[in-house]
Every structure is written in C-alpha cells, then in structure tokens.
Amino acid sequence: MPTHDHYVIIGNGPAGNAAAFTLRENDPDAAITIISHENICFYSKPKLVKYLAGKVDEDALAVRTMDEYRRRHIRLRLGQTVAHIDPDSQSLHLSHMEKVHYTDLIIASGARARLLPSMKPYADCLTFVTEFNDTRGLRKKIADGSRFFIFGGDLVAFKFLKMLTDMGKQVTLLLYPRAFWPHRLTKDMQDAIVKNLAPTGADILADDDLDTIVQDQGKYCVTTKQGVRTQADLVFSFNGLIPEVDFARGCGLEIDHGILVDETMRTSLEHIFACGSCAQIYNPDINTYTTSIGWPNAQVQGKVAGLNLLGEHHKVRPAGRKYFDLEGVKIKTSWWEDLEKGKDT
Amino acid sequence: MKTIDKDINIVIEICGSAGEGTISAGEILSRFMSAQGFEIMSFDAYPAEIRGFGKCVAHTRVSSNPIYSPGKLADVLIALNDNHAISQLSALKKGGILIYDSQPPKPHEEDESVVARADAETISYGVPLTMLAQKAAGNARGRNMVALGAVTALFHLDRDAFTKSIKDxxxxxxxxxxxxNVNSFLEGFDWTKENIEKEDTISFHGVTPPQTKAEQKREKLIINGNQLVAKAALDADLKFYAGYPITPATKIMEILSKELPKHGGTLLQTEDEISAIGAxxxxxxGGIRAMTGTSGPGFALMTEFTGLSVMAEVPAVIIDSQRGGPSTGIPTKTEQxxxxxxxxGGTGDCPRVVLAPTDTQSCYGATVLALYLAEKYQTLVVILLDFFLSNSIRNIDAPQKPAPDMRHANIAPDPADLADYQRYKITDSGISPRAIPGTPGGMFFATGLEHDAYGRPNYTDKGHLAMTAKRFRKHASVLAEAPAPMISGMAAGDWCSNTMMPEQDTGGDPSGTGIQGLEEGAAGSSPGISDNDGPQEMVDIGVISWGSSAGAAHEAVMTAAGEGISAAGFSSMMLSPFPKKDLAAFAGRCKKILIPELNYRGQFADFVTTIIKRPVERLNFITGRPMAAEDIVEKMKEM
Structure with missing residues (x-):
C-alpha cells in the first residue's frame, strides 16, 4: 500500500543499496534517503586493489550512477556522518548537528578496518585500505614508492601483496596469525601460505610480531620482535574488519560486535533494521548470533530488510559452514560460534 | 570529479546573513586574488535592511584570463548561514563545492541544513566554523575568516599573503x-589542512597569471563603478554635486561629500530629488560643472527639470543607477x-544625451565624457548605471586623467558678439556660444518657455520649429564625438575601430570607453560604416546589448565561437543619440539578432527593432542578478 513515509538507510554498500531499491520497487511514494560518510556513489570495493594499481580509473569503480538514484527518487546524502540515533524521536543526529527524521531505519553501515590493540600506539604510521576514502592520494604514493611493508594476512592482504609485487615493488609481509579474524591460522596453515606466496618474490616473515614502527622524513622503519628491521615507504595493515556500529551504541540497540538482529533483520528496537556486515544475525541452529561477509550475502540481507520493513515476513538463511581459500589454504568457517567457543577452526 | 586546468576560472560565493561579515569576506577574497595577479569581478547581493535580516551573497569570479561577466553559477559556495545558503544552492554548479559549518551552535532540522539540501554530486566539506572562531577569538564573529582560512588551505593559496590581505x-x-580576524583565519587554515581530505581538484598551486612585465608595473585599482564615477567626476573638475541618498547611487555622494570640498567644490544634500536637479x-x-545621482524613483521625480535643462540649454548631468522597479521596487537588485x-522620458521633444557604461572601467570614461558633453553641448546628459555596475568590483588599470580640454569645454561667445548677444543663436552645430552669468555684455533670459535667439519667450510656429531643430542638431555633433560601438566576433578593423577579439582586453584604452583621445582631449569618433566596406561574411547570430549586459554578451559571443556557433556582438555606450548606421550595418551582417537585457518587456529590443526594422529574439531577465554569458549562449543554441 502506498505510504508517504521516510525510510532512511545508513550505508551505501551492497546491503544499503539492495534495501533502498527494494523499498522503492515496493513503495513508489515513500521518501527514501541513503546516508553515507563516503563522498562517492555506490562503488565496488573489490576493485579498489586494481584502482590502486592504476589498472582501472575511478569511473570503473562505479556500480550505480547518480542518474539511477535520480530516476528512482532515492536521495543520496554522501559525505555525511551519523553521530547517533535517537529511537524515541525516530531521528538521526548527523555530526554537523542536523536531525534527520525517519519512519523506519535500516542500518547497513558495513565494516571498517580492524586496528589491533597492540598497534594503537602506531596507528598514525599504518595505512588501511578498506574504502575509497582510504585510497585518495594513495595511488600516487604507491606508484612513487619502491618498498612496502604489509602487516596482517586477511583476504585482501594477499591480493594487495600480489598487486604490489606485480608492479615490481619490493614487499615484506609479516604474517599475523590472528589477521583472519576471528580465526587463528595454525602453524601448518602459516607454513602453507608462506610456501604458496614464495613465487611472488615478497619477503615473508612468520612466527614473529611487530615491535616498533618509527617514522622519519616520510619513511618508516619497522622492527619485529625478533629484531628484523625493514625500511618502507608505507606500512599497510590488513587484519580483518569489524562492524561499523559505534554511532549506534548507547541508543538502546542490542549490540555485540555487530548489531544483533533476528532472521528477519529486525533489531531490538522498533522501526530499526540492520543488515550486511554491520549486523550479527541470529542463527537458531546454534542458538547464537553470527555475521556474514561478502557481497551476495549483503544484498540478500538488504532485500530482506527492505521487504520486512514494508510488512512482509522473510527470513535469511543462517550463514552456513563455508570454506575460504586463503592462498591455497582452505579455512572452514561457521564464524562466530567458533569465536565464542574459543576454538581454532 | 571536476578537472580544472592551470588556467584558473572559478566563481566563489559566500552566503550569510546581513551583519555576519559576508561582504567583508568577499572583499578580502577579491583583493587578495587581485594582489595575486588574477582578474577579478565581484559583486554583492544584499537585502535593503541594514542588519540581521535577509540573505547576503558575495560573488567573486577569479580568472587567470580577461573576464567580461561575473559568471552565472558558482564553483564554490561557502555557507555562513544554512538557512540562507539553502536557496543559494541553485546557483552552485553541478559537482560544485560546498563549505558549511559542521558544528553549528545548536541542532537543526534536516530542512534547515544546507548540506542536507545539496545535490548528491556536490562535494561537501564540513568545517567547524563557529567552534574555530570561538576558539580563536572567544566569539563566533570570525566565522567568515575561518571560512577564508579553509578556502586558502583547500585550494593551496598563499597563507601569508592572505594574512596580509586581512591585516590590510x-x-x-x-x-x-x-x-x-587573523587568528580566526589561521584556525580555519590549520584545521582544514589537518582534517579535510581534499576531494576536488581546484588548486592555485603553481598558477601564475599570464602578466607581461608592463602589466605587472601598471597601476591597478580595485574599485567599483560608483567609486570610479566619483573619481572621474573629481578628475573632470566637477565642482557641485547635489543629491538625495538612494540605493544604489548613495556611495557616489558619500565619496564626494568627503572629496569634493578638498577639490574646491561643494556637495549639497537636498530634501528630495526635485531640489537636487534644480540645484x-x-x-x-552659473557656469560650473554640476552633477546629481539617483535611482529610478528619484529619476522619475527629476523628469520635469530635465526638460528645463534641455530647453534652457543648461548643462546638467544625472546619474541614474538602475534598480528593480517601478516605484520603490527592489532597491538592492540590479535591472536595466x-x-x-x-x-x-519627459515631455515635449526633448533631445538629451544618454550614456550607458558597459563595464566598470568605462564608468570612468562615461563620467568624464558626460561632463564634457553636457558643458560643450549645453544639455542634459544621463548616465545609466545599474546596481551591478555601481557595486561590482573589478581590478582595473588606473585610468588616465582627462586632458585639459575635456575638463573645460564651454564654448564662450566671441567678445565682438556680446554687443548684440544672442544666447540661443541658431547655428549649424546647434551649439550657441554660452556666456557665463557675470560676463560683461553677456546678459540673457534663461527660461523653460520656448524662446527666440535672445531667450525671450516666443511661441510662433516658425520659432518653435527652428529652436527644436537647433536643439536636435546637437545630436549629430555629439555622435561624431561618441566612442565607437564595441564589436566582438568580427575581424578587427574591418569596419569598426573598436573591435574586441577573444584574446584581447580593452586594448590599451585605459578609460575603457573606446575614446582614444582622452589624454589629448578629443574623444574618438565613430567611423561609421560606408557602402565601400566591401563584402562581409554573414554570421548566424548577432548579439546586440547595452549597459552591464554587454560584457556577458561579448563573452557569450566568444564562448559560442568556441562551440562552433558563428556569432558577433555589438554594444554601444552611447544610447542617445544612438549610432544607428553602425547598428544597421552590423545587423545587416547577421542572419538572426538576439538582444539580452535585464527588463521584462525588452525596452532596448523595442528600440532596436525601430532601427533595423526586422524581428529580433529577446532574452529578458528580471531576477535581480546580472546577465550571465551562460544564459546568452544557451539562448543562442536554441536559435
């Protein structure tokens, strides 16, 4: 039934866009607003590595054009940051003191780079690559630099390493066993990865940890616990992602690592849904909340959130066990239950 | 993302509420850019109220090349006040840059937020203007300076030079x-440099405006039309100014109230405009150069006296700086x-001279010329400015002072003629030698009644015809002294000496009038057009313009040429008498004619059609903003 509601979606990734377009398809009259802290239209994060390598330009990252939003009367609020949510007045407070009222809210704010607690003193020395904002100016630095240090070992880390070595750059990787968070790489897995990465020509350090990073005149000197010292133009950190939900804390929403939702994407508060990698979805099979990553999952969840917001009753299937291929090493995951139980997978 | 070459050509608008320092910030920005060697054209839009009401916009176009119009849409909008800036978003280019207060003093609703209303393609930079101003100076008044600091950091401007501009x-x-102010500026600069991730590509880094050494040495003035009119009047030996304050002409009187006494002159503020023109x-x-300034409502009041000036053949100069009308109208908006x-206007057959400067520089020449023509031809001269010309600021070459014979132009009677002095003697030129009161033997009647050669009332049909014809004969003589029309888009020198081509500015004529002989005392004459000019190539569109719209029209012609449209432009400072032969010849070489002007009915277009006797396309705006080249080009594409 047509409404004149205002649906607000926080996040301009696959989940947020699926939700917005689903809402529009099923409610032609409602006002729909997408709010994103990034000042760029919906783009492909997986292509960022190619973008940084100079193989594609900014236009090639685009998933949707501005015109598609205009045609569907979906309003984009780019470059705007949500400071907090006020569920009582059904409004969002943006960081510049603006209040945005909603009748229903879908949080699809995604995830951000994980900064290891031990690395906090060196946060200013680390470069993260999780979104387009991170890459501004980075392309030139990579092109101009000759030697780079990578700390971590998540899915993107190895792609990134290969991109750099393909560009003829000298790369040192310090493999961190907890980078593929929440899993810990076993010794066998680490050995296999080191072996499989050998053809890249990168220096791989395992069974070691970062000790200090010293910045001097735009260069970095990285020292490991075992005393290995490496000079680098940039030090990259790839240690997984964590849900981007800080703005939602304290408003009454139940939040663990991510925002807790049931299988219909409903949160603990009325009129608020969450989906994508910012959400932890209840899994009745194991009676706990798990999260899922990946573009297709996010799209499904966004669509389900949109439909259920409009009064339907759809459920997402719990993320099942899955194998990730980490440089030839297959990692079986059913995610959070392993974390909760403190097991290695 | 937009790409701007090292050729800088951008428009920056600052929008705030009256009393927030919007206009001051715009002025500082303009002066700084000028000091850096850029061409600037800026104007302010503000409410009629003094403070605390309404929207103010300081609009500045900055270019490394010559510019002729202020530009229609802004590349950058600085919002000092969200409520007002929301309505200014429509003047921001698609993909333009918005700088807004990211930490205003209190929460506001979505519909009150400028960034909420901005287009998705707008690049928005949130800068905590209020917070930084408070940090720097203990109050929020320096928000405008914080914003300038942000602009300086964002666009890689010279921080120290900008600081100097603020101190100046x-x-x-x-x-x-x-x-x-300086601390607020520096807070804005430092914060922006530290916190803003630049997403646009506007950068002044390494941009050097193309100036020759001679240009660098040339004295520049940063000045608006009103200031230049006052300067010209003083340089041209004005000795008396009477007026009643009215926007947008008041500034002329303000300046002259201080400066005229220093030059041995007198300023009289009268009780109304009727008294002013009477004085x-x-x-x-009495034989001295005198002038008044007003706007539409005041000009209407002066109308009766304009007839006396013409009938009694008494020199008088009126400046009418046009604003939105009729009646009190829209005091702070521009119109033509x-x-x-x-x-x-007025009653009877009342030939008068009307000059309309086409840009800031030509305000000087027009004023000098007006005082000269009024004195020499003993008649009324009206200078038509408008709100935009009066208030827009340009950096221009300092004008040359008028030569002595431009400053003293009265044609006195031969002493031998004083034995039987005929003040209104019928002559071929229409000029009767004029005895200044007090001249021995030079007594005469001066009256608004029709009169004979001695000035005595005479109502005969023959007498009226002879005197009317004499007064009209002055027009032919005036036209011979008039600056040539400005032509663009046709080959230089083919039939008009005052041809403007894309790569040229005013061509070394510092008065900007086309009057080549200011220094020597002889205004350049219109060469006219003869039948022997030979075959000329036809252009598709001829753009005929006047007053402050002329700059935009000529720029549009140049822009259109770049887009493959064959076009030429024509403008004349002299509106009455009008160079009709030049106009007819120009129009004869244009397949279609377009006339852009800032009035509803197309007053000038009506006038032109009576001369060229063919239909014209009209482009009329009464939006209160100056004519934009972009609007004209758009219209040309439709034609």
Missing part, C-alpha cells in the same frame, strides 16, 4: 580586531529597466 583590510581598526541646473547655469525613461 582591518589596518585602521584596533589591534584586537586585527588579531581576532544642479542652477549650478550649471530605465532605458525608456532615460532615453524618452
């Missing part, structure tokens, strides 16, 4: 005022709707 602007204020005619009768009133 507030140089006469107390040290605490200077410090507050000016009285002063003119007094054309008919200035050229045709």
């Amino acid at each position: 602007r507030y140089g006469k204020k107390k040290q605490i005022v200077i410090d507050s 000016v005619i009285g002063a003119g009768y 709707s007094d054309f008919n009133a200035a050229v045709f």
Whole structure:
C-alpha cells in the first residue's frame, strides 16, 4: 500500500543499496534517503586493489550512477556522518548537528578496518585500505614508492601483496596469525601460505610480531620482535574488519560486535533494521548470533530488510559452514560460534 | 570529479546573513586574488535592511584570463548561514563545492541544513566554523575568516599573503580586531589542512597569471563603478554635486561629500530629488560643472527639470543607477529597466544625451565624457548605471586623467558678439556660444518657455520649429564625438575601430570607453560604416546589448565561437543619440539578432527593432542578478 513515509538507510554498500531499491520497487511514494560518510556513489570495493594499481580509473569503480538514484527518487546524502540515533524521536543526529527524521531505519553501515590493540600506539604510521576514502592520494604514493611493508594476512592482504609485487615493488609481509579474524591460522596453515606466496618474490616473515614502527622524513622503519628491521615507504595493515556500529551504541540497540538482529533483520528496537556486515544475525541452529561477509550475502540481507520493513515476513538463511581459500589454504568457517567457543577452526 | 586546468576560472560565493561579515569576506577574497595577479569581478547581493535580516551573497569570479561577466553559477559556495545558503544552492554548479559549518551552535532540522539540501554530486566539506572562531577569538564573529582560512588551505593559496590581505583590510581598526580576524583565519587554515581530505581538484598551486612585465608595473585599482564615477567626476573638475541618498547611487555622494570640498567644490544634500536637479541646473547655469545621482524613483521625480535643462540649454548631468522597479521596487537588485525613461522620458521633444557604461572601467570614461558633453553641448546628459555596475568590483588599470580640454569645454561667445548677444543663436552645430552669468555684455533670459535667439519667450510656429531643430542638431555633433560601438566576433578593423577579439582586453584604452583621445582631449569618433566596406561574411547570430549586459554578451559571443556557433556582438555606450548606421550595418551582417537585457518587456529590443526594422529574439531577465554569458549562449543554441 502506498505510504508517504521516510525510510532512511545508513550505508551505501551492497546491503544499503539492495534495501533502498527494494523499498522503492515496493513503495513508489515513500521518501527514501541513503546516508553515507563516503563522498562517492555506490562503488565496488573489490576493485579498489586494481584502482590502486592504476589498472582501472575511478569511473570503473562505479556500480550505480547518480542518474539511477535520480530516476528512482532515492536521495543520496554522501559525505555525511551519523553521530547517533535517537529511537524515541525516530531521528538521526548527523555530526554537523542536523536531525534527520525517519519512519523506519535500516542500518547497513558495513565494516571498517580492524586496528589491533597492540598497534594503537602506531596507528598514525599504518595505512588501511578498506574504502575509497582510504585510497585518495594513495595511488600516487604507491606508484612513487619502491618498498612496502604489509602487516596482517586477511583476504585482501594477499591480493594487495600480489598487486604490489606485480608492479615490481619490493614487499615484506609479516604474517599475523590472528589477521583472519576471528580465526587463528595454525602453524601448518602459516607454513602453507608462506610456501604458496614464495613465487611472488615478497619477503615473508612468520612466527614473529611487530615491535616498533618509527617514522622519519616520510619513511618508516619497522622492527619485529625478533629484531628484523625493514625500511618502507608505507606500512599497510590488513587484519580483518569489524562492524561499523559505534554511532549506534548507547541508543538502546542490542549490540555485540555487530548489531544483533533476528532472521528477519529486525533489531531490538522498533522501526530499526540492520543488515550486511554491520549486523550479527541470529542463527537458531546454534542458538547464537553470527555475521556474514561478502557481497551476495549483503544484498540478500538488504532485500530482506527492505521487504520486512514494508510488512512482509522473510527470513535469511543462517550463514552456513563455508570454506575460504586463503592462498591455497582452505579455512572452514561457521564464524562466530567458533569465536565464542574459543576454538581454532 | 571536476578537472580544472592551470588556467584558473572559478566563481566563489559566500552566503550569510546581513551583519555576519559576508561582504567583508568577499572583499578580502577579491583583493587578495587581485594582489595575486588574477582578474577579478565581484559583486554583492544584499537585502535593503541594514542588519540581521535577509540573505547576503558575495560573488567573486577569479580568472587567470580577461573576464567580461561575473559568471552565472558558482564553483564554490561557502555557507555562513544554512538557512540562507539553502536557496543559494541553485546557483552552485553541478559537482560544485560546498563549505558549511559542521558544528553549528545548536541542532537543526534536516530542512534547515544546507548540506542536507545539496545535490548528491556536490562535494561537501564540513568545517567547524563557529567552534574555530570561538576558539580563536572567544566569539563566533570570525566565522567568515575561518571560512577564508579553509578556502586558502583547500585550494593551496598563499597563507601569508592572505594574512596580509586581512591585516590590510582591518589596518585602521584596533589591534584586537586585527588579531581576532587573523587568528580566526589561521584556525580555519590549520584545521582544514589537518582534517579535510581534499576531494576536488581546484588548486592555485603553481598558477601564475599570464602578466607581461608592463602589466605587472601598471597601476591597478580595485574599485567599483560608483567609486570610479566619483573619481572621474573629481578628475573632470566637477565642482557641485547635489543629491538625495538612494540605493544604489548613495556611495557616489558619500565619496564626494568627503572629496569634493578638498577639490574646491561643494556637495549639497537636498530634501528630495526635485531640489537636487534644480540645484544642479542652477549650478550649471552659473557656469560650473554640476552633477546629481539617483535611482529610478528619484529619476522619475527629476523628469520635469530635465526638460528645463534641455530647453534652457543648461548643462546638467544625472546619474541614474538602475534598480528593480517601478516605484520603490527592489532597491538592492540590479535591472536595466530605465532605458525608456532615460532615453524618452519627459515631455515635449526633448533631445538629451544618454550614456550607458558597459563595464566598470568605462564608468570612468562615461563620467568624464558626460561632463564634457553636457558643458560643450549645453544639455542634459544621463548616465545609466545599474546596481551591478555601481557595486561590482573589478581590478582595473588606473585610468588616465582627462586632458585639459575635456575638463573645460564651454564654448564662450566671441567678445565682438556680446554687443548684440544672442544666447540661443541658431547655428549649424546647434551649439550657441554660452556666456557665463557675470560676463560683461553677456546678459540673457534663461527660461523653460520656448524662446527666440535672445531667450525671450516666443511661441510662433516658425520659432518653435527652428529652436527644436537647433536643439536636435546637437545630436549629430555629439555622435561624431561618441566612442565607437564595441564589436566582438568580427575581424578587427574591418569596419569598426573598436573591435574586441577573444584574446584581447580593452586594448590599451585605459578609460575603457573606446575614446582614444582622452589624454589629448578629443574623444574618438565613430567611423561609421560606408557602402565601400566591401563584402562581409554573414554570421548566424548577432548579439546586440547595452549597459552591464554587454560584457556577458561579448563573452557569450566568444564562448559560442568556441562551440562552433558563428556569432558577433555589438554594444554601444552611447544610447542617445544612438549610432544607428553602425547598428544597421552590423545587423545587416547577421542572419538572426538576439538582444539580452535585464527588463521584462525588452525596452532596448523595442528600440532596436525601430532601427533595423526586422524581428529580433529577446532574452529578458528580471531576477535581480546580472546577465550571465551562460544564459546568452544557451539562448543562442536554441536559435
């Protein structure tokens, strides 16, 4: 039934866009607003590595054009940051003191780079690559630099390493066993990865940890616990992602690592849904909340959130066990239950 | 993302509420850019109220190349006040840059937020203007300076040079005022440099405006039309100014109230405009150069006296700076709707001279010329300015002072003729030698009644015809002294000496009038067009313009040429008498004619059609903003 509601979606990734377009398809009259802290239209994060390598330009990252939003009367609020949510007045407070009222809210704010607690003193020395904002100016630095240090070992880390070595750059990787968070790489897995990465020509350090990073005149000197010292133009950190939900804390929403939702994407508060990698979805099979990553999952969840917001009753299937291929090493995951139980997978 | 070459050509708008320092910030920005060697054109839109109401916009176009119009849409909008800036978003280019207060003093609703209303393609930079101003100076008044600091950091401008511009602007204020402004500026600069991730590509880094050494040495003035009119009047030996304050002409009187006494002159603020023109005619009768300034409502009041100036052949100069009308109208918006009133207004057959400067520089030449023509031809001269010309600021070459014979032009009677002095003697030129009261033997009647050669009332049909014809004969003589029309888009020198081509500016004519002989005392004459000019190539569109719209029209012609449209432009400072032969010849070489002007009915277009006797396309705006080249080009594409 047509409404004149205002649906607000926080996040301009696959989940947020699926939700917005689903809402529009099923409610032609409602006002729909997408709010994103990034000042760029919906783009492909997986292509960022190619973008940084100079193989594609900014236009090639685009998933949707501005015109598609205009045609569907979906309003984009780019470059705007949500400071907090006020569920009582059904409004969002943006960081510049603006209040945005909603009748229903879908949080699809995604995830951000994980900064290891031990690395906090060196946060200013680390470069993260999780979104387009991170890459501004980075392309030139990579092109101009000759030697780079990578700390971590998540899915993107190895792609990134290969991109750099393909560009003829000298790369040192310090493999961190907890980078593929929440899993810990076993010794066998680490050995296999080191072996499989050998053809890249990168220096791989395992069974070691970062000790200090010293910045001097735009260069970095990285020292490991075992005393290995490496000079680098940039030090990259790839240690997984964590849900981007800080703005939602304290408003009454139940939040663990991510925002807790049931299988219909409903949160603990009325009129608020969450989906994508910012959400932890209840899994009745194991009676706990798990999260899922990946573009297709996010799209499904966004669509389900949109439909259920409009009064339907759809459920997402719990993320099942899955194998990730980490440089030839297959990692079986059913995610959070392993974390909760403190097991290695 | 937009790409801007090292050729800088951008428009920056600052939008705030009256009293927030919007106009001051715009002025500082303009002066800084000028000092850096850029061409600037800026104007302010503000409400009629003094403070605390309404929207103010400081609009500045900055270019490394010559510019002729202010530009329609902004590349950058600085929002000092969200409520007002929301309505200014429509003047921001698609993909333009918005700088807004990211930490305003209190929460506001979505519909009150400028960034909420901005288009998705807008690049928005949130800068905590209020917070940084408070940090720098203990209050929020320095938000405008914080914004300038942000602009300086974002676009890689010279911080130290900008700081100097601020110090220069507030140089006469107390040290605490200077410090507050400078500190606010630096807070904005530092915060932006530290916190803003630049997403646009506007950068002044490494941009050097193409100036020759001679250009660098040339004295530049940063000045608006009103200031230049006042300067010209003083340089041209004005000795008396009477007036009643009215926007947008008041500034002329303000300046002259201080400066005229220093030059041995007198300024009289009268009780109304009728008294003002009466006093000016009285002063003119007494033999000194006199002038008044007003706007539409005041000009309407002066109409009766304009007839006396013409009938009694007494020099008088009226400046009418047009604003939105009729009646009190829209005091702080620009319009070109007094054309008919200035050229045709009044009763009887009343030939007068009407000049309309086409840009800031030509305000100087027009004023010098007006005082010269009024004195020499013993008649009324009206200068048509408008709100935009009066207030827009340009950096221009300092004008050359007029030569002595431009400053003293009265044709006195031969002493031998004083034995039987005929003040209104019938002559071929229409000029009767004029005895200044007090000249022995030079007594005469001066009256608004029709008269004979001695000035005595004479109502015969023959006498009226002879005197009317004599007064009209002055027009032919005036036209011979008039600056040539400005032509663009046709080959230089083919039939008009005052041809403007894309790569040229005003061509070394510092008065900007086309009057080549200011220094020597002889205004350049219109060469006219003869049948022997030979075959000319036809252009598709001829753009005929006047007054402040002329710059935009000529720029549009140049832009259109770049887009493959064959076009040429024609503008004349001289509206009455009008160079009709030149116009007819120009129109004869254009397949279609377009006339852009800032009035509703197309007053000038009506006038032109009576000369060229063919239909014309009209482009009329009464939006209160100056004509934009972009609007004209768009119209040309439709034609």
